[in-house]
Amino acid sequence: MRLSRRGLIAAGLSAPFIVRSDFARAAQHTLKLVYPDTPSHPFMQVARRFADTVKAKTEGAVEVQVFTTGQLGSQSNMLTGMQTGIIDLCCHTSGFVQTLYPKFMVVDLPFLFKDAETAERLLDGPIGPKLLQDLPSKGIYGLSYGHFGWRVVSTTGRSVKAPGEAKGMKIRVQPGAIYAAMFNTLGANPIQIDLSEIYLALSQGAIEAIETPMISMAASKHNEVVKTITQTNHVYNPGIMMASKRKLDSLAPNYQQAIREASLELTKDARVTIAKASQEVETRFAGQGIAVQAADRAAYRSAMKPVYDQFRPIIGADLMDDVLSQAA
Numbered sequence: 001m002r003l004s005r006r007g008l009i010a011a012g013l014s015a016p017f018i019v020r021s022d023f024a025r026a027a028q029h030t031l032k033l034v035y036p037d038t039p040s041h042p043f044m045q046v047a048r049r050f051a052d053t054v055k056a057k058t059e060g061a062v063e064v065q066v067f068t069t070g071q072l073g074s075q076s077n078m079l080t081g082m083q084t085g086i087i088d089l090c091c092h093t094s095g096f097v098q099t100l101y102p103k104f105m106v107v108d109l110p111f112l113f114k115d116a117e118t119a120e121r122l123l124d125g126p127i128g129p130k131l132l133q134d135l136p137s138k139g140i141y142g143l144s145y146g147h148f149g150w151r152v153v154s155t156t157g158r159s160v161k162a163p164g165e166a167k168g169m170k171i172r173v174q175p176g177a178i179y180a181a182m183f184n185t186l187g188a189n190p191i192q193i194d195l196s197e198i199y200l201a202l203s204q205g206a207i208e209a210i211e212t213p214m215i216s217m218a219a220s221k222h223n224e225v226v227k228t229i230t231q232t233n234h235v236y237n238p239g240i241m242m243a244s245k246r247k248l249d250s251l252a253p254n255y256q257q258a259i260r261e262a263s264l265e266l267t268k269d270a271r272v273t274i275a276k277a278s279q280e281v282e283t284r285f286a287g288q289g290i291a292v293q294a295a296d297r298a299a300y301r302s303a304m305k306p307v308y309d310q311f312r313p314i315i316g317a318d319l320m321d322d323v324l325s326q327a328a
Contacts, residue, residue, distance in 0.1 A: 029062045072087055075195055110235065151211050179211070183211075211234070226290065228290070
């Protein structure tokens with residue numbers, strides 16, 4: 001019988017989700033997988049299935065324990081944890097990965113992608129692997145691209161359908177420099193705080209807006225304190241599945257291959273699961289009386305030209321032009 005233990009996560013205590021082996025063979029290796037959100041986030045379902053897949057492919061020799069944000073450090077510390085060996089596997093947003101490897105800014109260029117199909121075609125083509133190929137120099141292997149949901153702007157009251165309406169707005173952003181630049185260009189005041197601090201900051205007025213996916217809002221109950229959601233969909237928000245180079249290199253080649261194969265399956269699973277959950281959350285929010293409105297994306301995209309110009313030298317002209325042509 002398959003057993004799972006969430007520990008006392010629901011009570012706020014740190015305990016990983018553990019996949020127990022159905023095989024007679026005891027686990028030879030235990031890997032720690034972390035993702036940057038709460039246990040109620042739909043990515044937990046994806047992570048569980050990834051753990052099951054690894055277990056099956058290794059006949060129980062590799063066990064995966066799933067941790068969430070705060071259990072092995074903050075969102076900002078997860079990449080460092082992989083480099084130091086505290087974390088073995090991590091699926092994190094490109095907004096954080098770009099702090100380690102700036103070329104990932106190219107997939108977070110604001111209003112770059114018109115739809116998920118375009119974004120996923122680019123990531124699954126030559127561009128995606130090209131971005132991952134230099135990560136081993138940072139002590140990390142990039143394995144695949146999942147999805148954490150389109151990023152939208154949610155406020156405690158203000159409407160930001162048009163770019164001019166964001167002026168002076170105090171908004172929490174991811175640490176990637178391109179996020180601060182985007183909202184600075186709009187005349188807003190971008191602020192970086194950890195996920196665990198957002199609810200209180202919104203409640204007390206320290207910030208009046210956040211730019212996160214709706215499913216992340218639901219997982220952290222931010223919908224209790226926001227009143228308006230503007231579907232800017234300014235960033236596709238890929239989730240990059242990664243492995244600690246030190247840890248993966250220490251495993252037998254067949255186990256390494258099993259993890260890589262499971263990561264590719266995670267990509268498909270995450271995209272389907274997150275898209276379905278996002279639609280369900282949008283419907284639920286509207287039913288709760290939260291105003292969910294469309295943004296003037298054409299106007300926003302036009303306002304972002306200074307951001308594209310600012311980061312062109314950092315990203316590299318050739319890479320940026322290649323991405324822009326494929327995203328058109």
